[in-house]
Amino acid sequence: EADIYQTPRYLVIGTGKKITLECSQTMGHDKMYWYQQDPGMELHLIHYSYGVNSTEKGDLSSESTVSRIRTEHFPLTLESARPSHTSQYLCATRTGASSYNSPLHFGNGTRLTVT
Amino acid sequence: DAKTTQPTSMDCAEGRAANLPCNHSTISGNEYVYWYRQIHSQGPQYIIHGLKNNETNEMASLIITEDRKSSTLILPHATLRDTAVYYCIVRAYMYSGGGADGLTFGKGTHLIIQP
Numbered sequence: 014e015a016d017i018y019q020t021p022r023y024l025v026i027g028t029g030k031k032i033t034l035e036c037s038q039t040m041g042h043d044k045m046y047w048y049q050q051d052p053g054m055e056l057h058l059i060h061y062s063y064g065v066n067s068t069e070k071g072d073l074s075s076e077s078t079v080s081r082i083r084t085e086h087f088p089l090t091l092e093s094a095r096p097s098h099t100s101q102y103l104c105a106t107r108t109g110a111s112s113y114n115s116p117l118h119f120g121n122g123t124r125l126t127v128t
Numbered sequence: 129d130a131k132t133t134q135p136t137s138m139d140c141a142e143g144r145a146a147n148l149p150c151n152h153s154t155i156s157g158n159e160y161v162y163w164y165r166q167i168h169s170q171g172p173q174y175i176i177h178g179l180k181n182n183e184t185n186e187m188a189s190l191i192i193t194e195d196r197k198s199s200t201l202i203l204p205h206a207t208l209r210d211t212a213v214y215y216c217i218v219r220a221y222m223y224s225g226g227g228a229d230g231l232t233f234g235k236g237t238h239l240i241i242q243p
Binding site for chain 2: 017048054055056058072103104105116117118119120121122124
């Protein structure tokens, strides 16, 4: 079972602020992902990483950026938050070996509200 | 990836078996069927996956038809805590080349367990 920690769990912040959402995992998984989900809607992949110093944009365009300096951390940053960024952000991991047969493991998400 | 079709919502009485259908009529020979669920305000939770044989684990059973065009997730003795949105996803194995290999989540089935 993968242990994935996302902080903060809830965040309310004003427009224009810089924010960083943290995601860390203890399983040493190579692959990490960020999904965005609006209430009652589908999950959309916004970023992913296959290992240290590897980051790519996902299927849904996002103004956020990510970094992967260490295997266990995959933070997501918004340089200037806007109300349109209000959403739930979910971090996930999977082992790099045989990824076709390895499930995604999710954290409990960060619910972001930008006022 | 093949698209999936699921009912929007279903009810099931507590203690009874919950049978959640999924249609994936355009599935390819190398695509796995994955099931996840998402309880309100939490990240998605992996349940089970399979290619063509029926699968069972401690959470559920997965029945895949012989032609692989549909599948059914079975929760043998549903409890109130099984109320959630259930996602059926198909994903190719031996994914190669560029691009994300994160799973694509649709709208899922909202399963409501009635006391």
